[in-house]
Amino acid sequence: MQTIPSQQNTSSCESKPYKLEDWQGANCSLNQEYDYWIEDVEGEIPTNLNGTLFRNGPGLLDIFGREIHHPFDGDGMICAVSFDLRKKNVANTNIIYWGDKLLALWEASHPYRLDPNTLETLGIETLDGVLHKDSPFAAHPMIDPGDETREPRLVTFAIKPGPLTTITVYELNQTGKVVQQHDHKIPGFAFIHGFAITPNYCLFFQNPVSFNPLPYVLGFRGAAECIKFHRRSPTKIWLIPRDSSREVQVLETDPCFVFHHANAFEEGDELIVDSVCYETFPGIDHNLNYQEIDFDTRPPAQLWRFHLNLKTKTAQRDLLVERSCEFPFIHPDRIGQPHRCIFLAAAHQPQGDAPQQAIIKVDPEYGEQEFWSAAPKGFVGEPVFVPRTPHIPPYQGGIWGGEDDGWVLTLVFIAPDIIFRLIYHYPNP
Numbered sequence: 001m002q003t004i005p006s007q008q009n010t011s012s013c014e015s016k017p018y019k020l021e022d023w024q025g026a027n028c029s030l031n032q033e034y035d036y037w038i039e040d041v042e043g044e045i046p047t048n049l050n051g052t053l054f055r056n057g058p059g060l061l062d063i064f065g066r067e068i069h070h071p072f073d074g075d076g077m078i079c080a081v082s083f084d085l086r087k088k089n090v091a092n093t094n095i096i097y098w099g100d101k102l103l104a105l106w107e108a109s110h111p112y113r114l115d116p117n118t119l120e121t122l123g124i125e126t127l128d129g130v131l132h133k134d135s136p137f138a139a140h141p142m143i144d145p146g147d148e149t150r151e152p153r154l155v156t157f158a159i160k161p162g163p164l165t166t167i168t169v170y171e172l173n174q175t176g177k178v179v180q181q182h183d184h185k186i187p188g189f190a191f192i193h194g195f196a197i198t199p200n201y202c203l204f205f206q207n208p209v210s211f212n213p214l215p216y217v218l219g220f221r222g223a224a225e226c227i228k229f230h231r232r233s234p235t236k237i238w239l240i241p242r243d244s245s246r247e248v249q250v251l252e253t254d255p256c257f258v259f260h261h262a263n264a265f266e267e268g269d270e271l272i273v274d275s276v277c278y279e280t281f282p283g284i285d286h287n288l289n290y291q292e293i294d295f296d297t298r299p300p301a302q303l304w305r306f307h308l309n310l311k312t313k314t315a316q317r318d319l320l321v322e323r324s325c326e327f328p329f330i331h332p333d334r335i336g337q338p339h340r341c342i343f344l345a346a347a348h349q350p351q352g353d354a355p356q357q358a359i360i361k362v363d364p365e366y367g368e369q370e371f372w373s374a375a376p377k378g379f380v381g382e383p384v385f386v387p388r389t390p391h392i393p394p395y396q397g398g399i400w401g402g403e404d405d406g407w408v409l410t411l412v413f414i415a416p417d418i419i420f421r422l423i424y425h426y427p428n429p
């Protein structure tokens with residue numbers, strides 16, 4: 001609220017302290033309902049201001065375009081503004097080391113910086129003031145290895161979902177300084193967890209989902225329970241140029257849900273991206289807790305290859321691996337470049353969904369090539385590939401160039417001992 005000094009009040013015959021057309025803007029029909037987070041907050045919301053403000057009033061002031069005479073006759077519109085949920089930054093998704101900083105990441109809020117020797121939490125990381133408290137910051141940055149003409153960069157993004165979703169792309173140089181930042185608006189709600197990069201593009205899959213925040217903000221359900229998958233809507237693939245010399249493009253593909261991408265690269269008129277897809281959002285029945293999950297009712301995650309043709313604006317996809325698998329990881333020198341080797345955590349059984357107990361090595365040309373399993377008592381985590389040598393020669397058709405020369409590390413839980421083992425050594429064959 002603005003306080004106007006009394007000496008500034010003027011008589012109404014000279015100039016009115018309002019414009020009638022401004023007032024009219026608040027007294028017209030609202031034909032569509034909206035759910036969204038209010039991100040633009042001036043000042044601080046008091047921490048002890050809790051609860052939900054419900055308001056009622058006429059929201060529809062016409063009947064099929066014919067204006068009603070008095071707002072008393074307008075259909076009621078309920079508005080709810082909730083203050084009782086300050087989302088906690090759980091910083092639980094990924095951890096990276098870049099620009100001499102160890103950062104714990106969670107996509108809905110800022111990074112936390114940790115001491116790499118003691119793991120002590122040092123505080124919020126703002127990237128020299130680029131981010132502020134609660135700034136979203138993706139959990140899966142990609143590190144572009146660069147080449148003779150391009151320096152290595154960490155490329156990442158932030159999502160602000162809403163009726164119009166904003167994607168902000170950030171590029172950080174090797175000292176951790178933000179050297180590129182650009183915003184893009186895309187229509188509709190977007191739940192985008194991971195992305196892929198090439199030297200010229202960032203690739204975002206806009207999963208066909210909507211989000212009803214009300215049960216979440218009122219504390220009735222978790223965020224994942226408020227996501228609805230739309231089986232008849234396409235998955236949209238946004239191709240955002242890393243510089244401003246090209247246009248943003250959007251392609252459509254069959255409805256599918258993607259969390260993670262293995263890699264993307266450019267080939268002629270095409271962008272090629274290998275991604276782990278579910279045929280629907282892998283939610284959990286809200287009557288169950290996570291430990292009671294019924295894997296048999298869940299869609300398997302499978303590795304697909306997408307061919308995105310920039311000239312015909314079409315997307316075509318082929319199944320690479322039928323076995324349920326997730327958390328793809330490739331040689332760091334191949335990011336954004338053609339690749340022939342992907343490591344993934346996978347189910348022991350070849351079909352259907354199941355816990356991840358195995359590690360597979362995939363050649364996109366020939367499918368699954370190697371299989372290692374910790375079943376029946378072992379359950380694996382995300383594989384991390386550590387190259388034996390820091391750099392390998394560029395890919396040349398048919399020659400792997402040593403991109404599997406190194407070690408795959410993963411944490412394995414061995415039931416019921418509640419011990420974790422760091423396991424799996426993969427020497428170059």
Ligand SMILES: [Fe+2]
Pocket residue numbers: 093139140193194259260
């Ligand atoms: Fe993830």
